[in-house]
Amino acid sequence: MKKFLTTAFLFTLAAVAFAQGAPVQKSLFEGQFTAHIALAIAAAGCGLGQGKAVVAACEGVARNPQAAGAIRTTMIIGLALIEALVIYVLVAAFAIK
């Protein structure tokens, strides 16, 4: 299965590379392709990180509902700081395009 997926991925790469075929030879990893892959990786990592943060905040609120306000504020700040990393990649993706 793993081998099949690897082969399929390589074929896709080859198809993309051959489909360009224009006189200007542009590398595959130059341009939008890189931006899309980078953004996907960044979004995946951000999802994991934000999920952990929200889990911890939910547990905190469930254990001590009176602290909900303070926990919510802190959580939103934390989420914003995590999100900022993806935003940097998004800005880079805009710049590449």
Added chain:
Amino acid sequence: MEHHASLLAKWLTQVLGLSQHPWPGFSHGAALSILERYDHLLNAALAALVAMLITGLVRKNLARIPGPLQQTFEGVVGGLKEMLNDNIAHHGEKYLPFIGTMALFVFFNNLFGLLPALSPGTSNWNVTLGAALVVFGYYNWHGMKEQGVGKYWLHFAGPIWWLAPLMFPLEILGLLSRILSHSLRLFGNIAGEHVVAGIFFGLMPILLPVPMMFLGLFFGLIQTFVFTMLATIYLSGAVSHEH
């Protein structure tokens, strides 16, 4: 990145009969009028104008029994006051005018993405960078005013004197990179949301963009809160005395 002027700018260009010409090094040399080129400034100025008009309206019609608009604004001012008092000990309310102005400016700019024919001013880096620079200048100025110039800059050197040559450049770098993160966060969120809503609109103009627009309203609010909160935290870090 390709430049998309808002419909308002295009319409104004036609109505006023402004000349269109290519701008060197911008948007692949597309012919744009001055309003289309500086579309973000037009929208930001309009947002500021709307904010001023609405707050002016509230202020003129202040009543003992508040209407819906006055009640909303009382909630906003109360929330901001509480946030400042929580973060800055003893004298938080002194900074309410500045923080409140920034919050309203950013909020109305964010909301402009939801109105037809307009684009949010904050979806351009120039506007958010301006806002972040103003905040940067403000908290440094007040830090120097509260603590004294020498003491304010000395606290970047850290507590151990022989580590100061290492700490000082790092702290200054951290201070400067705040501008970048503060502005890019707002810009990226609003611009990304606006682009996604635009793509949804292109797929199907009816009903499909509505959830995305609701998300835009929500994100606009959250990002305003985050921007204001971070400004408050930077300010509290600058003006608080260390005991």
